[in-house]
Structure formats: structure tokens, C-alpha cells
Amino acid sequence: xxxxxxxxxxxxxxxxxRQHRPKPIPQLSRKTALQRLLSTLAILEQRDGKLNMSSLAxxxxxxxxxxSIHGFVAGGNVKSVAEEASKVDGLEKVVYVENSxxxxxxxxxxxxxxxxxxxxxxxxxxxxxxxxFGKNLMPRVAALLNVQQISDITEIQSEDTFVRPIYAxxxxxxxxxxxxxxxxxxxxxxxxxxAVEGGSASVEEGTxxxxxxxxxxxSENLAKSDRPELATAEKVVSGGRGLKSKEEFDRLMPxxxxxxxxxxxASRAAVDSGFADNSLQVGxxxxxxxxxxxxxxxxxxxxxxxxxxxxxxxxxxxxxxADAPIFQVADVGLVGDLFDIVPELTEKLQKES
Ligand code: FAD
Numbered sequence: 001x002x003x004x005x006x007x008x009x010x011x012x013x014x015x016x017x018r019q020h021r022p023k024p025i026p027q028l029s030r031k032t033a034l035q036r037l038l039s040t041l042a043i044l045e046q047r048d049g050k051l052n053m054s055s056l057a058x059x060x061x062x063x064x065x066x067x068s069i070h071g072f073v074a075g076g077n078v079k080s081v082a083e084e085a086s087k088v089d090g091l092e093k094v095v096y097v098e099n100s101x102x103x104x105x106x107x108x109x110x111x112x113x114x115x116x117x118x119x120x121x122x123x124x125x126x127x128x129x130x131x132x133f134g135k136n137l138m139p140r141v142a143a144l145l146n147v148q149q150i151s152d153i154t155e156i157q158s159e160d161t162f163v164r165p166i167y168a169x170x171x172x173x174x175x176x177x178x179x180x181x182x183x184x185x186x187x188x189x190x191x192x193x194x195a196v197e198g199g200s201a202s203v204e205e206g207t208x209x210x211x212x213x214x215x216x217x218x219s220e221n222l223a224k225s226d227r228p229e230l231a232t233a234e235k236v237v238s239g240g241r242g243l244k245s246k247e248e249f250d251r252l253m254p255x256x257x258x259x260x261x262x263x264x265x266a267s268r269a270a271v272d273s274g275f276a277d278n279s280l281q282v283g284x285x286x287x288x289x290x291x292x293x294x295x296x297x298x299x300x301x302x303x304x305x306x307x308x309x310x311x312x313x314x315x316x317x318x319x320x321x322a323d324a325p326i327f328q329v330a331d332v333g334l335v336g337d338l339f340d341i342v343p344e345l346t347e348k349l350q351k352e353s
Contacts, residue, residue: 038065038124039122040062040065041071041118041123042062042072043127044056044058045105051081052129053232054232055134056088058186058191061191067125069090070091070094071091071093072117074097074098074110075102076100082094084196085196086199087201091199092201093202093203094202105136106213108214108215114126117207120207123181125181126183127184129188130185130186130288131231134185138184149183149185150164153190154187162176169284169310188231189289190290227262230289233289234261234292235293236265236295237253237265237296238264238266239266239276240270240300241273242297246273249266256345262293265280265287267302284304288311289309290312291313292312292313293316294314295318296315297318297319297338299317299319300321301317301324315331316331320337
């Protein structure tokens, strides 16, 4: 039995303890704590002062990862581009380096520039689009930082685990890396590009190492077109070997594309046969597209072609062979002669618009 005095002391001691007990420290979940440590630098491509919309997919990918996201842009007069980019939802800061040496995206110039700014920012992840620029640049940056580079990811499973298609999209590879920073190129069609609105990121000048560049920009030959850009178009009409000749390709495909407001694509067989320019090739060794509508004519649907377009929302195919593999992925199939169907379809679309 506890004596009354001692009982009173005990009660007093308990009260004092309660009064002086330090406030509990809120415990963060592992995920939240980890996300606070994550920081991604998203490389933003620009040309002639305009942001390349497909590189904005890197920001969406970084949002999926969590943590803070900074954008990075470089070139002559890019402060205004950085200010425009600061409106992209999800960005905390946009770092820019103004120097026209970076205008053409020469990777030998860009690699030391990025290394400098990655080291300065202490980023855990660096994302770039899986474009010609990103594919050319990121392996060089990886070599300079002595880390591996992960290409063409379509899914982020965690801060160190990513998924990428292999064998022309017939298998998915899960890649895990302990490297830091993690250098990754993003398949633009797998991550919806963020809108240039709703954000209010700060804009800050980065560091320019002004490293001597062994390569020099000479010139470029661009195929000019008023049509939407193939890789980001909402609608694509594509022609294959079934079109028979360049003359027929040029006679049938542009009017159909114009009637739909679509970009033009082609199979590799059509490109190799000289029907269409190399820049129009869709597929494993061409462009990856994922438009709302992919309408193709005279394309059989080889796996290498499917690898570049099977993520399209609606696939419509015209082919005279009912057993053509393209019909296995098509939402709408027209079995018949394209030389009858395409002109009739174009005429109907022209009348409707
Ligand atoms: P075909 O396979 O010859 O098909 C022509 C189709 O047209 C047939 O289905 C036929 O029934 C139909 N047709 C013919 N006449 C008519 C008509 N009058 N009306 C309606 N239909 C008609 N291919 C790509 O496209 N992109 C790539 O990036 C690519 N990368 C490759 C990479 C590698 C390593 C390799 C090995 C191959 C690659 N290929 C690529 C080539 C691919 O394997 C196919 O050869 C190519 O896609 C076939 O193109 P196609 O469908 O236009 O021609």
C-alpha cells in the first residue's frame, strides 16, 4: 500500500512530467522524407527563343518522381525563355545560361555546362527528353560524372527504379541504379507535357564554364513545313510501301493530312523507297508518336513500325490485305484499295470542313 504523502508526491511528479514533456517530433513517412531529399534538373530544349514542348514532358516525369524540380535552359537571349518556362506548373526554379554558343545544342559544348550546373545544384536526378539532343548529350554528361545513363524511360517506379521498352517495345526492362545523380532520358509520349500556365518559379542565372569546344556549327538543312511537327502532332497520317511511288505518296497523303490538320509520317519501306523524307519515318529507328489519331494507308504493321506508333489513342488503318498485322492494333480498319479509299475520304473530309 502506498502511503498518502508518497501518493501525493507521485501525483505531483506525474503532473510535472506531463507539463514538461517535450512536444512529440512529427514522424515523416519514409516516402515523404525521401521526397524532400529529391531534386531534379529538367533540361528544357529551346530553338529560336521558343521552348520545345516535348521537352516539357521531363517536368511531368519529375513531378511523378516528387521532390523539387528546377528547369535548365541555355543559349543566346534565353532569359525571356526562362521567364516563359517559369510559368510551367510544377517548377520551383528555372536556371538559365545566356551564351549563343549553346544555341545549336552541340553536345561537346553542353556537356561541361551541364556538369558544372548539376554539381552546383547537387541534384539527385537529371531528366532530358529522349530527342536527338538528349540522346546525344546525356551519355557524354554521364561519362564526365562517371555514372550510368538510363535511356528512354516510360515509367518511374521509385526514386531509383525505372522502366524502359526494349526489343522494339516487345519487352519492358526494369532498371535500378544506385548512381547519383541519376541521368535519364524521357520518352515524351509516355509523360503528358505540362502546360505553360499556373506556375510561378523563380528565375536564376546559372554558371557558364565557357569550356573550349572542339566542334563548330557549320550549317543545317531543314525540311520546312507548315504542318504540325510529327513527334508532337495531335493527328498523323502515315503512308507505306502500298502507295507504290513518290508521285502517288505526294498526290494522296498531303491533301489527306491537310483535310485533317495532321502531320505526315511514313514507314521505313516508304522512306527507303524514296517516297518520303527520312525525317518522316515513324518506328523503332524513326520517330515515336502518340497522337490522338494515327491514320495509316498501305502499311503492313511490322513490329518495328508498331514500336513508334502503337501508343496512339486511335489507330485507323487502310490495307487491302485483311490479314495484315496492322489490323491487330487498329481500332478502325478499312479493308480495301487505298487508291480508292484515300481520295474518297479526303473529299468527304474537305466537304465537312
Ligand atoms: P510492307 O511491309 O511492304 O507493307 C505494305 C502494305 O501495303 C502491305 O500490307 C500491303 O497489303 C499494303 N498494300 C499494298 N497495296 C495496297 C493498296 N493498293 N491498298 C491498300 N493496301 C495496300 N519500319 C518502320 O516503318 N519504321 C522503323 O523505324 C523501322 N525500323 C526498323 C529497324 C530494323 C532494325 C529493321 C530490321 C527493320 C525496321 N523497319 C522499320 C522495317 C520494317 O521491318 C518493315 O519492313 C517496314 O515497316 C515495312 O513497311 P511497309 O509496311 O510500308 O511495307
